[in-house]
Amino acid sequence: MNIVLAIRSLDIGGAERQFIELVKHIDKIKFDITVCTMYGGVQENIIKNILGIRYINLEKKGRYDFSFYFKYKKLLNEINPDVIYSFLGEMNLFSLWCKPKQTKLIWGFRASNMDMKKYGKVAELLFWLQKKFSGKVDKIIANSYASIEFHKQEGFFMNNAIVIHNGIDTNKFKRDIEKRKEFRKKYNLNKNDIAIGIVARIDYMKGYPVFSKAAKKILENYKNVKIFAIGGGNVNIKKECEEILGDYNNTKFIWLGKKTNVEDFYSGFDIASSSSSFGEGFSNSIAEAMSCEAPCVVTDVGDSALIVGDCGIVVKPNSVEDLYQGIDKMINRDFKNLGKKSRKRIIENFSIKNKLNKTEEEIIKCVE
Structure with a gap:
């Protein structure tokens, strides 16, 4: 044909x-x-x-x-x-x-x-x-x-x-221990430090200002957390987020820009998040992170809740407090085992x- x-x-x-x-x-x-x-x-x-x-x-x-x-x-x-x-x-x-x-x-x-x-x-x-x-x-x-x-x-x-x-190509998107070690060494993450990641272009639909406000609250309350954002895009939205983050910008909240090898970075994350406010259908970044054993905190947009199932936390979109509470809750769960469960869900369903x-x-x- x-x-x-x-x-x-x-x-x-x-x-x-x-x-x-x-x-x-x-x-x-x-x-x-x-x-x-x-x-x-x-x-x-x-x-x-x-x-x-x-x-x-x-x-x-x-x-x-x-x-x-x-x-x-x-x-x-x-x-x-x-x-x-x-x-x-x-x-x-x-x-x-x-x-x-x-x-x-x-x-x-x-x-x-x-x-x-x-x-x-x-x-x-x-x-x-x-x-x-x-x-x-x-x-x-x-x-x-x-x-x-x-x-x-x-x-x-x-x-x-x-x-x-x-x-999702689960052979490509899987936790690589060596890449994880490299990532954590590069960004000075100790054994008990927690890396939280968002992988999304900087765009109106991705909810970066809401994520930045929730991230600032997390960073104020947890000294052992670093947050990483992968994606390029709207410079005005990024500037707004940098102003929100204040002293945490590029110290505890790291902008990594566009990356083609996102699977290597997922391996370094302990937790991932999606803060989209509208527009999502099926979020690749959620499923890819889960496939790399990073459990997700996601907004209830598109089919995001269906993707995470009982392996993640779903919150209302456009709510700083709900997103903060969701990430806070995930930090205090057994996110390592939840990550393994997340990968199994992607293999079986997506x-x-x-x-x-x-x-x-x-x-x-x-x-x-």
Whole structure:
């Protein structure tokens, strides 16, 4: 079966990680695979080094490069795929507009409860266009039940939508004792010190100001805690958080920036947190941390509560006090054993194998 897997770019992000895992592990005997991006991205070389696929960077020259439309349309006519599976707004729309008539199309939805007003007029337009054209798509694969419910409420045609939760490569995301030792030595963490981590881009939806306020209260009450944030993004939000943290900023609260090898850092964490206020569907960072034996304190956004189950602590979003109390409670639990239980939960429920089997089945169903 001739398929195209398409995404806007291969920059750092949860959707991009899931896309790359799909390309890596999808059956190269069942499927003749072409991978398309608009812009390439910092993880492009990972895709280029995957055997058994064809990779094409369409080299879109910015948001208003409309020649891209004709370039993509020509490519799809040449490939004449049985199925296109596209990820995220822009690529979803262009794949619909450019595909050959007989080609089946699957859209990938990743988010829930998005406040589009925070992302500008172009994002609002893309969202509205997807809603208007959602009835013309053969299938929608959402990564969470929350995503399907959100899009239904917003007026999308979701009768053809199914949930396939993200899959975690539990061989990659596992606690590495040597990496843990390196991390703890580098940041002067003693045996009884506790490392708490958040892995998320600095964005409105991720709740960094709330997390920073809760973190400050934790640091005031626990001298043996250090907190680490991995992710780049909005400099204004980061500045706001730095002001909140005061003297703890970059002393006890360490900003590590963007990282491609996040699995090495998870190994150093004792506890992880997700403070998202909206927009999450299935949080990769929660599942990845759990797979690395870091139990999680999460806000009740998207399918986060479903991911942690009875292995973590779930709190209300947008509440500094609730998040503080949740982290405080986790510090005083047996988080080491809870971490082992967390990894077991991911292996049993959210493995990459489960995701791949279901995805391949749904692609094949499109043309049956």
